[in-house]
Amino acid sequence: xxxxxxxxxxxxxxxxxxxxxxxxxxxxxxxxxxxxxxxxxxxxxxxxxxxxxxxxxxxxxxxxxxxxxxxxxxxxxxxxxxxxxxxxxxxxxxxxxx
Amino acid sequence: xxxxxxxxxxxxxxxxxxxxxxxxxxxxxxxxxxxxxxxxxxxxxxxxxxxxxxxxxxxxxxxxxxxxxxxxxxxxxxxxxxxxxxxxxxxxxxxxxx
DNA sequence: GCATCACTTTCCACAATGGAAAGTTTCGAC
DNA sequence: GTCGAAACTTTCCATTGTGGAAAGTGATGC
Numbered sequence: 001x002x003x004x005x006x007x008x009x010x011x012x013x014x015x016x017x018x019x020x021x022x023x024x025x026x027x028x029x030x031x032x033x034x035x036x037x038x039x040x041x042x043x044x045x046x047x048x049x050x051x052x053x054x055x056x057x058x059x060x061x062x063x064x065x066x067x068x069x070x071x072x073x074x075x076x077x078x079x080x081x082x083x084x085x086x087x088x089x090x091x092x093x094x095x096x097x098x
Numbered sequence: 099x100x101x102x103x104x105x106x107x108x109x110x111x112x113x114x115x116x117x118x119x120x121x122x123x124x125x126x127x128x129x130x131x132x133x134x135x136x137x138x139x140x141x142x143x144x145x146x147x148x149x150x151x152x153x154x155x156x157x158x159x160x161x162x163x164x165x166x167x168x169x170x171x172x173x174x175x176x177x178x179x180x181x182x183x184x185x186x187x188x189x190x191x192x193x194x195x196x
Numbered sequence: 197g198c199a200t201c202a203c204t205t206t207c208c209a210c211a212a213t214g215g216a217a218a219g220t221t222t223c224g225a226c
Numbered sequence: 227g228t229c230g231a232a233a234c235t236t237t238c239c240a241t242t243g244t245g246g247a248a249a250g251t252g253a254t255g256c
Contacts, residue, residue, distance in 0.1 A: 005110045011212080012103045016189060023192035029234070039215055044235055046213095060222090066232060067222055085190055091114060092183055094121035109243080127203070137246055142204055144244095158253090164201060165253055 008053045009084045013038060014046050018081045021056065021073040029069040047071065055080055106151045107182045111136060112144050116179045119154065119171040127167040145169065153178055 009018055013036050020035060021027060033043045047069075050056035055077030059070045073081065107116055111134050118125060118133060131141045145167075148154035153175030157168045171179065 005113075007110070007212095010108075010110060012105070012108060013213090015103075019189040019193050022194065040234060041216075041236080042214055048235085060234090062223080065223070067234085069234065081193065085193065088186060088190075091117040092186075095117050095179065095183065096120065105243095111244090138203060139205080139247080140245055146204085158203090160254085163254075165203085167203065 005087050006080055006084045008049060008055065009081060011046075013042070014050060015084075017046065017050070017071075018055070018073065018077065021071060022078060022081055024072075026059075026070045026072045028063070029071065032071060050077065053077075053080075103185050104178055104182045106147060106153065107179060109144075111140070112148060113182075115144065115148070115169075116153070116171065116175065119169060120176060120179055122170075124157075124168045124170045126161070127169065130169060148175065151175075151178075 009015055016036060017032055020032060029043065029047070033040060036043060038046075047056060047058065051058055055074055057072050057074050059072070060067055061070055062068070107113055114134060115130055118130060127141065127145070131138060134141060136144075145154060145156065149156055153172055155170050155172050155175075157170070158165055159168060160166070
């Protein structure tokens, strides 16, 4: 009955990233890095984890002369996030406000 | 600006436990253990983590002849959970439905 | 006193996370 | 074409988190 939490999405940095990606069509690596405030290596590894899970699509394309990495949520990624957030909401549902 | 996620609360098992505790006044160890579906040692360690953070109060009292451990969210625990859920909601806020 | 229940602690293994540093790829300049 | 810099990616390493099994502890019940 309880849709459970997806460990790939639940990790704080990845959760934040997925939520960011869900809100836009595409966003670049550097912008995400600044938002999460992590090193490049760390973001790169999280992106890889999400990509290997099929949740994020990575596209390299030039912008302003330099090559940049563009990230976007895949359809399965969007669905997994939706399901994860639904599970979170279900947990929260029993918690009284205030 | 961004209230951030509390790592003590964010761990899936502890998050679920805190939400359970928030919904009631007191609940016993065994009931939580069944809900989380973890071993006694694991639950015991999570309880300890929450207790040492001051988020959960532990009381031992007899019930039906046997000693049981009763768990409840402390005031700081309730506040930390509230804050954590607020941070989660803030993240979710930008995510479009469907 | 001895078993039993209800946890706690210890022991162990393994996966996750993070940064630094080295490596790779791609441009633009020359 | 090759040199240097930007933008990642990978490797290396240390630390922490998580989980179960098994041994340990304390409070009854007999």
